Amino acid sequence: MNSGRLRKAPENFIARDGVARVFAEARNGRRDFLRGAFAAAAAGAALPAAAQAAAPNDGDPNILNLPEHTRGLGQAVATDGYGKPSKYERNVQRRQSPGLTQTTQASVSFAPLQSLFGIVTPSGLHFERHHQGWWDIDPSKHRFMVNGMVKNAKVFTMDELMRLPAVSRFHFIECGANTGMEWGNVAVPTCQYTHGMLSCSEFTGVPLITLLELAGADLKNGRFVLAEGGDGSSMTRTIPMSMIRSGEVLVAYGQNGEMLRPEQGYPLRLVVPGVQGVSWVKYLRRVEVGDQPYGAKDETVHYVDLMPDGQHRQYTSIQECKSVVTTPSGGQQLLDKGFYNITGLAWSGRGKVKKVDVSVDGGRSWRTARLETPVLSKCLTRFNIDWVWDGKPAIIQSRATDDTGYVQPTYRQLRAVRGTRSIYHNNAIQSWLVEESGEVKNVQLS
């Protein structure tokens, strides 16, 4: 159903004059909005078309060609104690980009953004970024240590952590390298691969500041915390104490109502709202309080921004304001002219999304989209806007503004500062070309 192709609607599912008029005419009965589909209904049949169009009549005139699901007895409750999506959705998967990495353990899978709705990412489709593969760690054996500049170093079991005061909050997580293949030119065809290192969940856990206080951390001189993961990559990242002190940084065990998934660091991961995903250390086993940045491998060699002058920027971990239209998007196919709901996602590592403007003419004119509520800080925001496609080539873009006033840049603006040799922190405006054939392609405007 939702596999990335927009299928053909009846011919008169078209309204060059705009949606408002179509709706008004429909209300007044002067126009049949979807006439092609209504031949049967117009004859006055009270029986739904679904019933008419279904299973063959098995000879009993009383059965009236009812489909099997209307005639029969369905499946039992709790057929699955933990349910699965419909078999018709099996094409909606997170996927690895073939050839992107040399191993499948130090690699990425991308979330199918073009098939998703709202702001919650189903945990089964959450993007993955592993540095040494994923593990399913026994939580009864897992320990979490707080040490460094603390009065009493402490080690917590999961049970101890889960008895402490908890909070639940919705936040996006984006890999710093999301859209990273697009710096120089168009590299991949679909929204899944351009923007799919992005997901959003409701996280539950203990504010890290609570745990530091329990250990008697030196919150005055201890200006940085090192977070360390327990998998083979021993991921270590520096988190500034200012961020922790705000209470935003969580030691999380819950995600979208249940325990974290193994691929997301079960049983414990750091949640660092607004910051690139690599700092959300998975399989979290230790935090150490210190008085200076730790300069770990993954913040000095990787996850730095190569600038045009050959130097690199470091500790630029906040994900700036960004957005992307997810439908229509690259790889999809509009099979006729007429009305479409343009929809997409916007987010900012600095706070809330204030506004999303959408263009269908490559940025010459813009209309402001409708934001779905709730609009939350450092969280995905879903936007929607009406569009009537006239069948001519169109370039669709979205441009987000956050509540600091920061406006998402064009590629021209971004490259003027950053050049084209970076991997990380590409938040430029994305362009999708709708060709006359209805095919949607990834393009970059010069």
Add this chain to the structure above:
Amino acid sequence: MNSGRLRKAPENFIARDGVARVFAEARNGRRDFLRGAFAAAAAGAALPAAAQAAAPNDGDPNILNLPEHTRGLGQAVATDGYGKPSKYERNVQRRQSPGLTQTTQASVSFAPLQSLFGIVTPSGLHFERHHQGWWDIDPSKHRFMVNGMVKNAKVFTMDELMRLPAVSRFHFIECGANTGMEWGNVAVPTCQYTHGMLSCSEFTGVPLITLLELAGADLKNGRFVLAEGGDGSSMTRTIPMSMIRSGEVLVAYGQNGEMLRPEQGYPLRLVVPGVQGVSWVKYLRRVEVGDQPYGAKDETVHYVDLMPDGQHRQYTSIQECKSVVTTPSGGQQLLDKGFYNITGLAWSGRGKVKKVDVSVDGGRSWRTARLETPVLSKCLTRFNIDWVWDGKPAIIQSRATDDTGYVQPTYRQLRAVRGTRSIYHNNAIQSWLVEESGEVKNVQLS
């Protein structure tokens, strides 16, 4: 981990004097909050206890007893294109109450509320209520009709519906019979079975009013809409036009970011915020506009409230303000005294939750809990509050107030009006008895 038992923490995980003092003392280094667990750490070892406590040393002194997940290479990305929970969480399931119904097709499975966090219910654990079993209907064959008092009856394909203006909103859904077994006395031991016909999701779909307008519905004289499902139960329910006109009622295809699950009516269900689940018609195939209530079987014979005078109340479909503590709750076991995070859920079919009070002494005294944000209309709200258990018997209750000022009633108050012979719409305050042994039991105060 999260299977409903709260495991033993060190002995001095206790603070009769309250959490604030424990935290202050920890900060000042005068008290070791979790001393028992910190023996190893106190020796100054920099190596996490997780590492020390793990796999046997295989003879190589450099390996330092590191656990396998720190030494080895993990599993590949996209091992599952659609991921699953940890194997250690396999006990967290939705479950049927044995013997509650005569068949497993016309039955119920309950969500494991005692194991969930935040407000989003994982779709795999969403409660089920089927009247004739569930189906996985081919969406390319599904049709949705609008007829009755309309200028032009219409039939929509899924593709047509999914091109129309969409909205996304978080709402709870509660079966009208939730907590229905508890009218007369304590019937079931756990929160899963007392309150588990309750779930909450982000729904995406088209406002029903949009579809009625497209069909040129008579919105003045057409005061009611009949919604009809396509499964064997042919569920039919009357929805007042006043509710639809507000734009709240959705014809939904999306749930928690993906397409509806088959058990939840894939590919189309009605979303009627604040109203009992039976009106959220699954496998939705038709709505008919009429000028009076339809008096369908499931609103005249079932889902009515038997009153003490022998008459029954009808069309009482809005789920009034209610709450429940999910931890600690019936069937759980507190294995020691000390600090606990009391947590639970509150909701109202009339609007937002304004306040949740919690008592640990059976309602003699109350403290106001902290509400997690966002607090949304007709949506679950997560509350948390600190508690230090002194090891004596305690009765834990929560009492929600919504933004209309309505206060959740006691059993005494509810029964004074409704008697004890109802099945539906029990929103009384739930009591959990913590015995000296730490065992938590479902009790009712007279």
